Amino acid sequence: MDSHTIWLHRYSLLLACMTLFLVVAGGTVTSKEAGLSVPDWPLSYGQIMPKMKGGIFYEHGHRMVATTVGFMTIVIAVWLWRSDPRAWMRWLGLAALAGVIVQGVLGGITVLFLLPKPVSISHACLAELFFSTTCAIALFTSPGWKRAPVIIEPQGWSSRPSSILWLPVAVLAQVALGAAFRHKALDLVYHVLGAAAVTGLVLHACITLLMHFPRHEALRRTAFSLIAITFAQVFLGVAAYMSRVATAGDPQPMPVMVLFTVAHVAMGALTMAFSVLLVIQVHRHACPGNPEPLRVEYASHA
C-alpha cells in the first residue's frame, strides 16, 4: 500500500473513533438529563461558545464533538472523491457526509421542538448507522481489504447469506426500542424482548459461520468479535437496569447509572457496526459471483 492509502485508512480509523466518542457524548447528554439545557440552536445562548456550566457542559460539549466529526467527514468525503478509484466508495463517502448533515439537523430539531420522541429516536438510530458507515469506510480502506478475498467454496451455504442480512436490521430495531425506552415512548419490556431475540440471532449467525468456515481468518475474527460484543452488551444492559432501579429514589442521575447506561449505548453502537461488518465480510468471502475477486483461493475446511 502506498503512503497516501495508509494515511487515508488511518484517518478513517480516527473518524470512526471520534464518532464513537460522539455517541458516548450524546448518550451522556440524555443520561445526565441535560438535553435542552441549551434552549437555542445552532448557537448556544446566542453565542458560539457559552459558559460551560451545569448541563450546558454536556449539551454544548456534544455539539462541539459533533461539529468536529462533521468537519472530519467533509474531509474524508472529499479525500475519497478525489483519490479512490472505486466509484461505490466515492459515493459511500458522500453518503456518510449526507448522514452527518441529516444527523445535525435532527439534533437541531430536537432542541427547537423540545425533544419530540420520534425525532429523538431517529437521532439515536441514525447515530448508530453513521457510526457503522465510518467503520465500513475504515474496513474498505484497510490493507486487508486491498488484498484479494479468500473465496470459500460454498457447501450447503447458498441460502444462508440472506439470513445474515437480517442481523443489522434486527440490531437497528433493538436500538430503536432502546431509544424509545430512554425517551419514555415505550416500556422497557419491548427492549428486553428485543435483546433476547437479537442475542439469539447473533449466536445463530456467528456459530453457523464458525461451523462452516472454521479456518477463514476474516470471518472468524469478525464473528468472534460480534459474539464477545453481544455478551458484553447484555451484561451492560443488566447493569444499566439494576443501577437505574437502585438509584430510582435519588434526586439526580447518579454516576454509576450514567456510567453503565452510556457504556451500554456505546456497546450498542459497536454491536451495530460489527453486525454490518459481518455482513460485508460474508458478502465478500462467502458469496459466489462476488464482483471483486482479484485472486481466488479455495480454503479447505472440515
Added chain:
Amino acid sequence: MIRKILFVCFLIAVMILAGCGGSTTTETKKEELKQPTAAPAVAPEPGGAAIEGKVAFVGAKPARTPVSMDATPQCSRQHSSPPLSEVAIVNDNGTLKNVFVYVKAGLPNQTWPAPKGPVTIDQSGCMYKPHVTGVMVGQNVEFLNNDPTNHNVHPLPMVNREWNQSQAPKGDPIIRTFDKEEIMVPIKCNLHPWMRVYVGVVSHPFFAVSGDDGAFAIKGLPAGEYTLEAWHERFPKQELKVKVDAAGVAKAEFTFKG
C-alpha cells in the same frame, strides 16, 4: 424479495411504534381528567365546610441522599453542606411531607374563578421552593431566579403545553399559566438535574400540600360527599371518601407505606 420488503416494513413499523407510543415509565402518567363543563362562575362559600387531616407514613424511613452540586460552584457555594434530597421526606412525627391532596370528585357543577395573584416558585440555593405546590387552571405561576447562576425552567406536562425557557440570575420573573387540569406537572431545570418541582393544576381551589407536620387543610367547601386523592412523587396515589356537613369540619387521614 417479498420477505425483505415485509421485514423493512416491520422495521419501519417498529420505529413508528417507538415514536408514537405513550409513556408508561415511572414519570407522571397521563391523567385524562374530566375537563369541567361551562357553568356560572361562583365565588367560594365563605365559612364553608372544611376537611382537615394528616398524611401518615409507616415503614422504613427512606434515606435522604445528599444532592451533589459540585458541577456548579455557584450552587454548591450557597450551602455549608450538600442539601438533602426532597424526593421522600418523612417528618419527625412520622408523617409525610409534600403530599398533594385535592378534591377529585363530588364537587357541584360550577366554575371557580382563578385567583388574580400568582403562585410563586422560587429558584434559590439551586433548589425549587416549594417542592410541591398547587395552582388553579389559568392562574399565573411566577418563577423567580434568586440564584447567581442561570436556570432553565422546563415543564414536562402530559396534557398542557410544554415549554422551556432559560432565566438569567436575578432576571425578570417568568410568568406562565397552565390551561388544563393535570395531576401533576413535573418541572425541571435542564442545567441542574437535581432540581425538580411538581405542580398540581386543578380547576377549583380545594387542594392542599402536606407540610412539615404532615397536616393539610382544605377550606371553603360546600357540604357534600367528596373523593379526596393524595399524590406523592414516589409512592402510589391514594383515595378517600369524606362527607362534610355545611360549616362542619371533617377529618381525613392518609397512610403511605414505605
